[in-house]
Amino acid sequence: MSESGEISEFGYIMELLARGKVTIKNIERELICPACKELFTHPLILPCQHSICHKCVKELLLMLDDSFNDVASDNSNQSSPRLRLPSPSMDKIDRISRPASQRRSLGWRGWKRNSLTPRTTTFPCPGCEHDVDLGERGINGLFRNFTLETIVERYRQAARAATAIMCDLCKPPPQESTKSCMDCSASYCNECFKIYHPWGTVKAQHEYVGPTTNFRPKILMCPEHETERINMYCELCRRPVCHLCKLGGNHSNHRVTTMSSAYKTLKEKLSKDIDYLIGKESQVKSQISELDLLMKETECNGERAKEDAVTHFEKLFEILEERKASVLKAIDASKKLRLDKFQTQMEEYQGLLENNGLVGYAQEVLKETDQSCFVQTAKQLHVRIQKATESLKSFRPAAQTSFEDYVVNTCKQTELLGELSFFSSGVDVPEINEEQSKVYNNALISWHHPEKDKADSYVLEYRKINRDEEMLPWNEIEVCGTSKVISDLESDCNYAFRVRAYKGSICSPCSRELILHTPPAPVFSFLFDEKCGYNNEHLLLNLKRDRVESRAGFNLLLAAERIQVGYYTSLDYIIGDVGITKGKHFWAFRVEPYSYLVKAGVASSDKLQEWLRSPRDAVSPRYEQDSGHDSGSEDTCFDSSQPFTLVTIGMKKFFIPKSPTSSNEPENRVLPMPASIGVLLDCDKGSVAFYDVDHMRCLYERQVDCSHAMYPAFALMGSGGVQLEESITAKYLGYQESM
Numbered sequence: 001m002s003e004s005g006e007i008s009e010f011g012y013i014m015e016l017l018a019r020g021k022v023t024i025k026n027i028e029r030e031l032i033c034p035a036c037k038e039l040f041t042h043p044l045i046l047p048c049q050h051s052i053c054h055k056c057v058k059e060l061l062l063m064l065d066d067s068f069n070d071v072a073s074d075n076s077n078q079s080s081p082r083l084r085l086p087s088p089s090m091d092k093i094d095r096i097s098r099p100a101s102q103r104r105s106l107g108w109r110g111w112k113r114n115s116l117t118p119r120t121t122t123f124p125c126p127g128c129e130h131d132v133d134l135g136e137r138g139i140n141g142l143f144r145n146f147t148l149e150t151i152v153e154r155y156r157q158a159a160r161a162a163t164a165i166m167c168d169l170c171k172p173p174p175q176e177s178t179k180s181c182m183d184c185s186a187s188y189c190n191e192c193f194k195i196y197h198p199w200g201t202v203k204a205q206h207e208y209v210g211p212t213t214n215f216r217p218k219i220l221m222c223p224e225h226e227t228e229r230i231n232m233y234c235e236l237c238r239r240p241v242c243h244l245c246k247l248g249g250n251h252s253n254h255r256v257t258t259m260s261s262a263y264k265t266l267k268e269k270l271s272k273d274i275d276y277l278i279g280k281e282s283q284v285k286s287q288i289s290e291l292d293l294l295m296k297e298t299e300c301n302g303e304r305a306k307e308d309a310v311t312h313f314e315k316l317f318e319i320l321e322e323r324k325a326s327v328l329k330a331i332d333a334s335k336k337l338r339l340d341k342f343q344t345q346m347e348e349y350q351g352l353l354e355n356n357g358l359v360g361y362a363q364e365v366l367k368e369t370d371q372s373c374f375v376q377t378a379k380q381l382h383v384r385i386q387k388a389t390e391s392l393k394s395f396r397p398a399a400q401t402s403f404e405d406y407v408v409n410t411c412k413q414t415e416l417l418g419e420l421s422f423f424s425s426g427v428d429v430p431e432i433n434e435e436q437s438k439v440y441n442n443a444l445i446s447w448h449h450p451e452k453d454k455a456d457s458y459v460l461e462y463r464k465i466n467r468d469e470e471m472l473p474w475n476e477i478e479v480c481g482t483s484k485v486i487s488d489l490e491s492d493c494n495y496a497f498r499v500r501a502y503k504g505s506i507c508s509p510c511s512r513e514l515i516l517h518t519p520p521a522p523v524f525s526f527l528f529d530e531k532c533g534y535n536n537e538h539l540l541l542n543l544k545r546d547r548v549e550s551r552a553g554f555n556l557l558l559a560a561e562r563i564q565v566g567y568y569t570s571l572d573y574i575i576g577d578v579g580i581t582k583g584k585h586f587w588a589f590r591v592e593p594y595s596y597l598v599k600a601g602v603a604s605s606d607k608l609q610e611w612l613r614s615p616r617d618a619v620s621p622r623y624e625q626d627s628g629h630d631s632g633s634e635d636t637c638f639d640s641s642q643p644f645t646l647v648t649i650g651m652k653k654f655f656i657p658k659s660p661t662s663s664n665e666p667e668n669r670v671l672p673m674p675a676s677i678g679v680l681l682d683c684d685k686g687s688v689a690f691y692d693v694d695h696m697r698c699l700y701e702r703q704v705d706c707s708h709a710m711y712p713a714f715a716l717m718g719s720g721g722v723q724l725e726e727s728i729t730a731k732y733l734g735y736q737e738s739m
Helices: 009-018 054-074 092-097 146-159 190-196 243-248 259-279 281-350 357-365 371-393 411-418 554-558 605-613 631-637
Strands: 043-045 051-053 122-124 131-133 179-181 186-188 232-234 239-241 256-258 443-448 457-465 475-479 483-486 494-503 514-517 539-541 547-551 572-575 584-591 597-604 644-650 653-655 670-672 677-682 687-692 697-703 710-717 719-724
Touching: 043 054, 043 146, 051 054, 054 122, 186 190, 232 243, 232 259, 256 259, 259 281, 281 357, 281 371, 357 371, 443 457, 443 494, 457 483, 475 483, 539 572, 547 710, 572 605, 584 597, 597 605, 597 677, 597 687, 597 719, 605 710, 644 710, 710 719
Parallel strands: none
Antiparallel strands: 043 051, 122 131, 179 186, 232 239, 232 256, 443 483, 457 475, 457 494, 494 514, 539 547, 547 719, 572 710, 584 677, 584 719, 597 644, 597 710, 644 653, 653 670, 677 687, 687 697
16 A cells, blocks of 8 residues: 555555456566566666656656765755855756766766766666666666566556546547547547548548557657667677767767678577477476476474474573572572571660670579579589670671672673584684775675575674663674675664575674774765875876875975075975765775875864965974974963864874873873774864774864864875775675676
8 A cells, every 4th residue: 555545556566466357468567676676667688677656766766865965964064165066956867867068067876976986877787786887878778678668568558458548639528539640649538549640631641549547658769869770789798789870979889780680690589588488387287387386395394493493492592590599599599598687686786785695684683692603603604694794895797798699691691602502514704804894984894705606695684782781682684795885873882793694595694793883973985185285296196086195205306405504394285075064974094115205184164274374384493384383382382172173194104193181201292003093083072182092092183173164184294195085885786797
């Protein structure tokens, strides 16, 4: 049922099929869109040769576009000239349908960010789950699957045989149509058809068929060259093309054949394969019967295996109940013994009270007037009184109240029960590769199997670990390869990962768990800005704009005559191409081990303009580039909120800036350089923190003025290199190999 409470079209057709009212062959599985799970509507052919509804492609692209814009809108500020603007609020469907050349200014998701390469749109095919390249034209570059559309229409007509198609031209009430014109894309009754297609006119030559609602063009036109007919077939891309595509388009160097030849070849192959399958119909029926028996046998064996498993667990429960009873009995016995001792001691102390017990008896003895009788009784009594007096002076409980010796140690048993699995079936336990597994914007989990060929598939399990150690259920993902990207993980949380291998229906025990800590905030995506303040004489930026190297040395030698005592070499700045105005964001980078001096952090737009518009050769020894002001005042204002914060990294060390709340001794401020360094900027709180990404441990935090747009900022001096951490995404899969 749909949300409106109506039965879907596919559900209605399936109901008719169940009643035996539809005689068309059972091909409904081939006519269902993998995205909406309904009958195809205007299906498009993707480059991986799977079909999908036209509306489903648009909806999926809109979902991807919205998810990108949600992030981009938080990372944007229109007051800065270098901020990347979010997509305008307009008809998104029209925007997506435009060719790529008309969309390049919108920062669209899936485009390659390298400006030197053609921008393309990637689309996740719901049929094969591979990312396919839609090219620069996007949806406009896809063919409609008219053949599939025609079959779907036949299927609908067979299911709705009792529902007539009405004439489109009749005055109300319309009559039942008897034919449809493929040239006019309309249905007519006999009278209207004669009126609108009179003999002796051009319309009399129109092609007409039985009543239908599916009108397809007579000639298939090229989506790349809209005025050209399709007349050739590219054997490499496996798609129809026109002569312009072959002459100077994307298929100029591809092998093509005529459409008639391709039609003949493909039809012969398809007919041959269909005839083969039809000829093997008895074999197929036999195998279906065998599969039916195997399903019943599997059902019985599965129930038997469940009964055996229940029996084994009941035996474990019995052992646990026996041990539980034994442990509780021992605790009860110890408790009774201790309570008896406390009771005896309490009675003795109660006897020390006036007119009670020992004291009362002694008071009565004191009343004895016969000296011989008194001495005979008082001697033993005095000894008891002396013991009571000593115990009163040095009070000591008769027993312990703690039951620390009776705490049940179940650590080893818990670990064994956690690894409880089936008997060894020859499937080795996979091992998670901790070096290749990491978490950033997503989590990448990689593993290896001692004997890779013995496993058919793997199941990756993961769950969040709460701080109160609450046992949350495991999430499971079936994987065919030996790595998987997991998204939608919560920020600043610990996650446990484990994997097990499957061979047929038998699985291996789970691997050892890997614990990873997600970043403290959503990952902020940016590239180095090659225009704003970038010094191409000193810095070398790669084509992807995610790595920068300092080429200092040669220019310094050329200016060697200027070097005097107290000369300070200037820093070369480079910033990110996206600014931040609000929210909480995290990004990471790696500093090359050979780097001499690298400064990294954040800076406001106005401070960057001050730095970049007033470059200095730094001949003044009092000018310090990391602070942007007179270094003589550095120690007096380091606790104030400034519009920038940069930390120093170099010579394989991480230098913590001076702080009034911590020791400023050099040995306490110098740390080993982490393999990957993270920056957490919280504009709402006005703070910036630096992290050791491998251990997700905060190294340094301070306040920063975020009243203006903040940019990731870097500065290099001497030899050095900075590599931005690459976002973890599902790798582009070669769908061509699977075709």
